[in-house]
Amino acid sequence: MSKVxxxxxxxxxxxxxxxxEARQDWAIEGPFFCGWEIYHVKGSPVDPDRIFASQTSGWFxxxxxxxxxxxxxxxxxxxxxxxxxxxxxxxxGESNKFVYDGVAGTHKWYDGTPHPxxxxxxWHLEPSLSDPNVVFAGVEDAAMFKSSDGGASWxxxxxxxxxxxGQDWQPGAGGMCLHTILIDPTDHDRMFVAISAAxxxxxxxxxxxxxxxxxxLSSNFMPDPDAEVGHCVHRIAFHPSKPQTLYxxxxxxxxRSDDSGDMWREVSGxxxxxxxxxxxxxAHEPETVYVVPIKSDSEHVPPDGKLRVYRSxxxxxxxxxxxxxxxxxxxxxxxxxxxxxxDTLDECGVYFGxxxxxxYVSPNSGDNWTAINEHFPPVLSVEVQTLK
Amino acid sequence: xxxxxLPHHLRNLAGVGPEVELDVDRPVTVSTVLDALxxxxxxxxxxxxxxxxxxxxxxxxxxxCGRDVSLEPSDKELPMDVTEGAQPFMIVGAIAxx
Numbered sequence: 001m002s003k004v005x006x007x008x009x010x011x012x013x014x015x016x017x018x019x020x021e022a023r024q025d026w027a028i029e030g031p032f033f034c035g036w037e038i039y040h041v042k043g044s045p046v047d048p049d050r051i052f053a054s055q056t057s058g059w060f061x062x063x064x065x066x067x068x069x070x071x072x073x074x075x076x077x078x079x080x081x082x083x084x085x086x087x088x089x090x091x092x093g094e095s096n097k098f099v100y101d102g103v104a105g106t107h108k109w110y111d112g113t114p115h116p117x118x119x120x121x122x123w124h125l126e127p128s129l130s131d132p133n134v135v136f137a138g139v140e141d142a143a144m145f146k147s148s149d150g151g152a153s154w155x156x157x158x159x160x161x162x163x164x165x166g167q168d169w170q171p172g173a174g175g176m177c178l179h180t181i182l183i184d185p186t187d188h189d190r191m192f193v194a195i196s197a198a199x200x201x202x203x204x205x206x207x208x209x210x211x212x213x214x215x216x217l218s219s220n221f222m223p224d225p226d227a228e229v230g231h232c233v234h235r236i237a238f239h240p241s242k243p244q245t246l247y248x249x250x251x252x253x254x255x256r257s258d259d260s261g262d263m264w265r266e267v268s269g270x271x272x273x274x275x276x277x278x279x280x281x282x283a284h285e286p287e288t289v290y291v292v293p294i295k296s297d298s299e300h301v302p303p304d305g306k307l308r309v310y311r312s313x314x315x316x317x318x319x320x321x322x323x324x325x326x327x328x329x330x331x332x333x334x335x336x337x338x339x340x341x342x343d344t345l346d347e348c349g350v351y352f353g354x355x356x357x358x359x360y361v362s363p364n365s366g367d368n369w370t371a372i373n374e375h376f377p378p379v380l381s382v383e384v385q386t387l388k
Numbered sequence: 389x390x391x392x393x394l395p396h397h398l399r400n401l402a403g404v405g406p407e408v409e410l411d412v413d414r415p416v417t418v419s420t421v422l423d424a425l426x427x428x429x430x431x432x433x434x435x436x437x438x439x440x441x442x443x444x445x446x447x448x449x450x451x452x453c454g455r456d457v458s459l460e461p462s463d464k465e466l467p468m469d470v471t472e473g474a475q476p477f478m479i480v481g482a483i484a485x486x
Contacts, residue, residue: 035397059447059481060397060435076401076431096433099440119440 004343005070005385006351007051008359009038012377014053016071019372021345023363026372032074033065040338040381044127044135048385052135052151054122062121064095064137064151078152094153098122098137098145101158107141108170117141117161124338126181129188136207138178142169142195144207157207160193165212165229172197172232172251179337180236184243192246192261197232200248202261213261217250234277235337239286247289247316249279249337254291256316267316272303278340282365283348287315290342290350290366292335301332309352311366325369326360333358338381345386353379390421391476395448398436398479402429407476416471418450418462436479451478 006017006026013031032038036055044050049070055063066077076095098119109115120140128134137145137154143161145154160166160178169176180194189206192213199214217231232251239245248255248264253274255264268274273293282288289312295303302308307326310319333356343349350366353359357376362369390412399406410424426433437444444450449458452470469475 057397059395059445060401061438061445062434063401063431094433094439096435097439 002345003387004345004349005043005048005387006341006359006361006372007041007043007071007381007383007385008353008376008379009041009053009338009381010353010357010377010379011037014038014041014055015373015376017359017372023343023345023349023361024370028373029071031377032071033063036063038380039121040124040383042125042127042383043385044132045129046127047132048387050127050132050150052125052127054125054137056121062096062098062119064122064125066151077147077150095151098139098154099156100143100161101156102162105162106167107176108168110171112170114167117143119143120175123177123179124181126183129183129185136181136183136191138181138193140175140177141171142176142178142198144178144181144193146207157203159208160201160203160210163201163210163212165198168229169195169198170230180233182236182238182243182246185240186243190243190260192236192238194233194236194248196234197230197251199229199231200233200236200246200261213257214264215262216257216264217248217255218253219251221251235279237279237281237289239281239283242286245286245315247279247281249276249291251275251297254279254289254316267312269312269317269319271310271319272308276335277337278335278352280340280342280350282350283342283344284346285313285348285365288313288365289316290340291319292340292352294334300334305330305332307331307333307354309350309362309366309369322362322366322369324367325362325371332356336380339379341382341384343384343386349384351382351384353382355379389473390416390424390470391473392421392425393476393478395479395481397481398432401431401435404429409473412471414471415465417465418457418460418477421466421477422462447482449480449482451480452476 002021008015013034015030039054041053051067053065065074067074104117106114122137124138126136133150144157182192184190201210202213218225234249246257254268256267257264306328309322333354340352350362355378358374359372360369412424
């Protein structure tokens, strides 16, 4: 019998929720790293018991944690002194060492002046599709790092940050973060990232060189609404069987590209609001997409106090509200960009977490929802593993 | 033997109690104490001072003998009471946040 493992990152720790394929009864373990912000937790598709977590704190900086037993026990990778002694007899301790390549230079600050690149935290961890020792990290200030030793040490893929447009990147309200990494399952050298507020970028050579893929996006807050970079992309997603088709939740607008990001078109259609953060795709239907609209960029709450996931079965434009089991009055939570995921069971499960601490599951593609737990700390990220 | 006290979260991270003891060669300074702490507990590298720049993290302070030495040069020798283990070198997290 299959089971699912839901990995929840919150403002006060990580939680691991497990259930069988009915997805009705849940065992909850945690909090792990209680009191720390856990921006993201994600397991390796090659070795599902290997799970990486980004643990951060305004006091103590960034820690990378790794579990090799499905989330039961955790350690910073390579942190044991006996694993680390170098030729000088000193521990190396580099699992949380994120240092920009070369002279980091500057990007734009909120007021348009140059500002030095400063590493702050890891927003997103994306394990390789083929090697359990390879994992990518998307960080703030925006850059991409790669580890080839299970997270013990990290090297920047600096071709992204040093792109000719890099000095013009500017932070969004939440900081200048690289929050989305997608690896094309048909060509692992092709990857997409999204940066708030620089836009979307694509590499076709494993991260050595990058190009902005933002044509068709329009952002009225920019001096040139159609500029090559500067767009506040909140999330991008694709279906593994159709990776050339991308969906995007932007700072206003739901967008779609059918040519790997070379050109985008708006598919917001009949949504009550095209502002929001997460977007995801049904596990078996590449044209079925989910978003959670919120009222506006200044009021990050559901319209009319009703928490509604919107589903399109036509790849955008036509959207239906999914409400069964979700609060339909007096609800003022938000759903953050990392906080939605799907499982791959025969009947696709959809999951999301809120800033109010609820994690909801729909075991039937969004038709009905129940709460896995209603009293977590504010949820920062949700990922799902489907286990045989 | 130098005594070092740690904030709650760093104790948990390093798997230690409220105070650790370290052998530190003379002269004993903020830098040599932190070098010894990170050598003994590699998981703490990057948490007290930035991994790249080795600058003290803004919300952390260093106290010795009732005195805040956070802003003093990190290579200045610490008081005898600390170097002889009579008083601890205290790493304290600011009371802030939610």
